[in-house]
Amino acid sequence: MDINLDxxxxxxxxxxxxxxAGSAGIVLSTHLLRIIFAIALLEAGxxxxxxxxxxRDGTAVPIIVDDHIPAVMADPVPxxxxxxxxxxGVGVLALALGLVIRVQRTYGTLDIRELRxxxxxxxxxxxxxxxxxxSHAPLPVQAPGVVGADAxx
Amino acid sequence: xxxxxxxxxxIGLGLLIVAIYQQLGLQASSNIGQAIxxxxxxxxxxxxxxxxxxxxxxxxxxxxxxxxxxxxxxxxALVLGTRKxxxxxxxxxxxxxxxxxxxLFPLLLIVGLYIIMHGHLTPxxxxxxxxxxxxxxxxxxxxxxxxxxxxxxxxxxxGLAGASFIYIGLLVMFDGKAFLSPxxxxxxxxxxxxxxxxxxxxxxxxxxxxxxxxxLLANLSDTEAVD
Amino acid sequence: xxxxxxxxxxxxxxxxxxxxxDRFSPLLxxxxxxxxxxATSAIGIWNWTLLGEQAVVIQIGGFLPPLGIVFxxxxxxxxxxxxxxxxxxxxxxxxxxxRLRQSTLSLILAAAGSGLxxxxxxxxxxxxxELTAVVSYGLVVSKSNPSAFAATIxxxxxxxxxxxxxxxxxxxxxxxxxTLNLAQLAQLAPEKLDNPQGLVAFILMLIGFGVKxxxxxxxxxxxxxxxxxxxxxxxxxAGVVSKLALIVIxxxxxxxxxxPEAQTVMLVLGILGVATGELAAWRARDFNRMLAYSxxxxxxxxxxxxxxxxxxxxxxGLAVALHHLIVKPAMFLxxxxxxxxxxxxxxxxxxxxxxxxxxxxxxxxxxxxxxxxGFWAKLLVLVNLAEQAQPLYYLAGVVILAGxxxxxxxxxxxxxxxxxxxxxxxxxxxxxTRDIMLASxxxxxxxxxxxxxxxxxxQLEGMAAQSSDVDYYIQTVNPVVLTGGQR
Numbered sequence: 001m002d003i004n005l006d007x008x009x010x011x012x013x014x015x016x017x018x019x020x021a022g023s024a025g026i027v028l029s030t031h032l033l034r035i036i037f038a039i040a041l042l043e044a045g046x047x048x049x050x051x052x053x054x055x056r057d058g059t060a061v062p063i064i065v066d067d068h069i070p071a072v073m074a075d076p077v078p079x080x081x082x083x084x085x086x087x088x089g090v091g092v093l094a095l096a097l098g099l100v101i102r103v104q105r106t107y108g109t110l111d112i113r114e115l116r117x118x119x120x121x122x123x124x125x126x127x128x129x130x131x132x133x134x135s136h137a138p139l140p141v142q143a144p145g146v147v148g149a150d151a152x153x
Numbered sequence: 154x155x156x157x158x159x160x161x162x163x164i165g166l167g168l169l170i171v172a173i174y175q176q177l178g179l180q181a182s183s184n185i186g187q188a189i190x191x192x193x194x195x196x197x198x199x200x201x202x203x204x205x206x207x208x209x210x211x212x213x214x215x216x217x218x219x220x221x222x223x224x225x226x227x228x229x230a231l232v233l234g235t236r237k238x239x240x241x242x243x244x245x246x247x248x249x250x251x252x253x254x255x256x257l258f259p260l261l262l263i264v265g266l267y268i269i270m271h272g273h274l275t276p277x278x279x280x281x282x283x284x285x286x287x288x289x290x291x292x293x294x295x296x297x298x299x300x301x302x303x304x305x306x307x308x309x310x311x312g313l314a315g316a317s318f319i320y321i322g323l324l325v326m327f328d329g330k331a332f333l334s335p336x337x338x339x340x341x342x343x344x345x346x347x348x349x350x351x352x353x354x355x356x357x358x359x360x361x362x363x364x365x366x367x368x369l370l371a372n373l374s375d376t377e378a379v380d
Numbered sequence: 381x382x383x384x385x386x387x388x389x390x391x392x393x394x395x396x397x398x399x400x401x402d403r404f405s406p407l408l409x410x411x412x413x414x415x416x417x418x419a420t421s422a423i424g425i426w427n428w429t430l431l432g433e434q435a436v437v438i439q440i441g442g443f444l445p446p447l448g449i450v451f452x453x454x455x456x457x458x459x460x461x462x463x464x465x466x467x468x469x470x471x472x473x474x475x476x477x478x479r480l481r482q483s484t485l486s487l488i489l490a491a492a493g494s495g496l497x498x499x500x501x502x503x504x505x506x507x508x509x510e511l512t513a514v515v516s517y518g519l520v521v522s523k524s525n526p527s528a529f530a531a532t533i534x535x536x537x538x539x540x541x542x543x544x545x546x547x548x549x550x551x552x553x554x555x556x557x558x559t560l561n562l563a564q565l566a567q568l569a570p571e572k573l574d575n576p577q578g579l580v581a582f583i584l585m586l587i588g589f590g591v592k593x594x595x596x597x598x599x600x601x602x603x604x605x606x607x608x609x610x611x612x613x614x615x616x617x618a619g620v621v622s623k624l625a626l627i628v629i630x631x632x633x634x635x636x637x638x639x640p641e642a643q644t645v646m647l648v649l650g651i652l653g654v655a656t657g658e659l660a661a662w663r664a665r666d667f668n669r670m671l672a673y674s675x676x677x678x679x680x681x682x683x684x685x686x687x688x689x690x691x692x693x694x695x696x697g698l699a700v701a702l703h704h705l706i707v708k709p710a711m712f713l714x715x716x717x718x719x720x721x722x723x724x725x726x727x728x729x730x731x732x733x734x735x736x737x738x739x740x741x742x743x744x745x746x747x748x749x750x751x752x753x754g755f756w757a758k759l760l761v762l763v764n765l766a767e768q769a770q771p772l773y774y775l776a777g778v779v780i781l782a783g784x785x786x787x788x789x790x791x792x793x794x795x796x797x798x799x800x801x802x803x804x805x806x807x808x809x810x811x812x813t814r815d816i817m818l819a820s821x822x823x824x825x826x827x828x829x830x831x832x833x834x835x836x837x838x839q840l841e842g843m844a845a846q847s848s849d850v851d852y853y854i855q856t857v858n859p860v861v862l863t864g865g866q867r
Binding site for chain 1: 503507510513514517518521525526527529530531532533534536537540541543544545547548550551552554555558560604607608665666667668669719720721723724
């Protein structure tokens with residue numbers, strides 16, 4: 001393998017670790033803010049991977065200062081791509097946080113499981129159909145003293 | 154069940170990341186970055202090749218990126234709504250923050266404008282400088298939550314700056330060349346007024362980003378907290 | 381042909397200036413959006429007449445590919461660009477609330493869709509895709525009721541996850557090939573991307589772009605969002621935006637990733653999409669979500685079609701895509717007043733006979749009953765699947781047929797309830813005249829196409845041939861050979 005082992009391996013481990021941590025946060029977390037932070041981590045990892053794509057050891061900054069042209073300059077394209085990507089990430093995260101604020105205000109909770117249930121209930125209510133009832137929900141308890149009621153009803 | 158499948162997915166992802174490293178072949182022997190390094194100085198006259206890529210070769214990406222910020226700010230304003238004037242505001246911050254904000258405001262303004270204007274010569278540019286400008290305008294709000302940004306000015310500046318970016322690009326088109334071509338000559342290499350329209354474009358970008366982020370931050374801080 | 385860039389520049393500049401225009405003249409602000417979209421549609425159609433047999437390349441900024449970004453304009457791309465402009469114009473928001481912001485967002489959607497259809501550069505496609513995503517977050521949340529916020533944040537999470545995956549895929553591709561231009565990628569693909577790294581990059585990009593294309597398994601956002609968004613927005617998303625995302629994936633598949641494993645993955649995910657979509661639609665109890673699940677099923681059919689190798693696959697997929705582009709928005713237009721429980725729709729034929737007839741015609745075409753266009757599209761897919769002579773493709777054919785049966789079942793269950801007379805229940809409200817007129821226009825176009833099916837099919841086949849010809853693409857764009865020199 002011809003990739004310069006030391007530095008690029010470390011960067012790859014960092015990028016891979018960030019991606020893994022971000023993905024873990026998104027799929028495993030139940031708190032909405034944690035998921036948003038995990039998205040930020042994931043995007044950081046992806047940006048790092050993009051920068052790594054044309055990494056070369058010992059290159060100079062791709063800027064010409066005082067008419068002194070360096071021998072080997074770094075690749076400016078991934079830098080420009082990551083610049084764009086970071087700005088996009090900022091925009092999306094800002095919008096996400098705004099949404100989280102509204103969700104907290106209207107539902108009062110940031111737990112994603114509870115949010116899902118209540119959203120399904122709200123949608124069902126708006127549509128005028130019955131609320132979705134889980135098949136695992138416990139049976140309604142019969143009031144004591146009801147004469148002749150079938151307990152299995 | 155969900156945790157189980159999630160854990161499986163993550164283990165798979167981890168293995169995939171390791172496996173990719175094993176498989177990563179040789180880097181491409183030649184790529185567009187190297188080619189750009191060779192020709193950018195002559196074609197665009199910018200000393201900073203990253204700026205040459207961002208505003209020149211990939212100018213359309215930058216335009217779309219600006220639009221994404223604009224859309225996020227618009228959608229954010231749509232989501233967050235306006236504050237009822239009767240709600241209580243947070244009290245003013247302490248002495249240190251107020252003095253610090255007063256001292257830092259002109260400093261941040263100058264640094265931000267400097268970075269924007271020198272984007273084609275030194276590292277930096279419109280986005281970086283714009284963020285600094287936004288923080289300059291947001292500090293007073295942190296120090297005195299009672300004061301707030303005038304959103305009319307914010308939307309005015311961001312709309313005008315964004316439109317001028319596209320306008321500069323369109324002007325070129327009517328000249329017969331393709332959209333977003335560099336014009337106005339290259340000037341003397343390394344001077345402040347060089348590289349054609351690049352400083353103008355970055356100025357538009359910087360103002361737009363600054364106005365937008367300041368407005369977005371103001372919106373976020375303006376929303377009422379649940380008591 | 382350079383003026384095609386106005387399809388992007390004009391809506392954007394109008395969107396940026398709209399708040400300022402509104403301050404001076406609200407009337408102008410209200411008219412500006414539709415006028416601009418009318419202009420861009422006209423420009424698109426005019427260029428369509430100019431575009432002959434050859435595809436055209438627009439170099440943005442005058443920079444030669446692969447250093448700069450290019451727009452590749454072949455008939456398929458231009459058709460979708462026109463569809464975006466026309467669709468956004470026809471489905472222009474008309475709520476009184478937040479009119480300014482909705483107009484701004486709709487204009488930006490038109491620009492983003494046009495860019496997505498026309499672009500020939502990988503990262504450029506990614507940023508246009510992100511723009512489409514952010515605009516759709518804004519549009520979906522317009523109704524500002526609690527469930528809309530929750531649905532939007534869930535949609536945002538899945539979409540952001542997918543976008544990060546696409547970035548990883550782009551990183552892998554750039555590492556292997558050193559370029560982002562699709563034509564040059566097509567040139568370099570056989571030697572540099574025909575390996576596990578290429579396959580992983582494709583799968584990452586498939587799942588990432590597949591969020592908008594309602595691919596299984598990242599389509600969990602679809603029913604919630606379509607149920608809580610304004611119906612015009614749902615119509616746009618389901619009808620137009622999903623096709624654009626699909627076309628992006630198809631371009632990648634045809635030009636860059638030629639491995640058979642890539643097609644197999646698409647095929648499997650398509651089969652799963654059809655199965656889950658149609659089954660869920662069968663169980664749905666309200667109109668909006670029934671349409672949403674049905675849309676997932678139809679997009680699954682498109683994925684299956686595009687995974688058939690060669691020109692035949694692209695032809696079949698294009699046929700289904702074009703058909704769905706017309707039918708689904710029409711159905712969503714009818715859903716504007718009919719949203720809600722399916723049980724409440726009993727007797728709708730009495731309150732609005734035209735709408736009931738429209739729904740029946742659209743359902744017939746969607747299921748695939750001759751002589752409607754839907755029949756021909758599905759037949760094309762099935763015939764090409766049968767020709768492949770591989771077990772997985774046969775399975776796909778069986779699943780599509782089973783899906784069609786389910787579709788018939790749930791669509792005609794609804795249609796028959798229209799004519800069911802129940803004296804106790806109040807009649808459902810009739811769709812608005814404006815929606816009915818628009819839906820009628822679309823349905824009329826659908827029916828009219830029955831009579832011009834042959835020339836239409838020839839046109840589509842020509843489009844498919846042009847778009848699936850990799851050598852032609854490389855030749856037309858003609859990326860400059862890179863010097864390997866260091867400087």
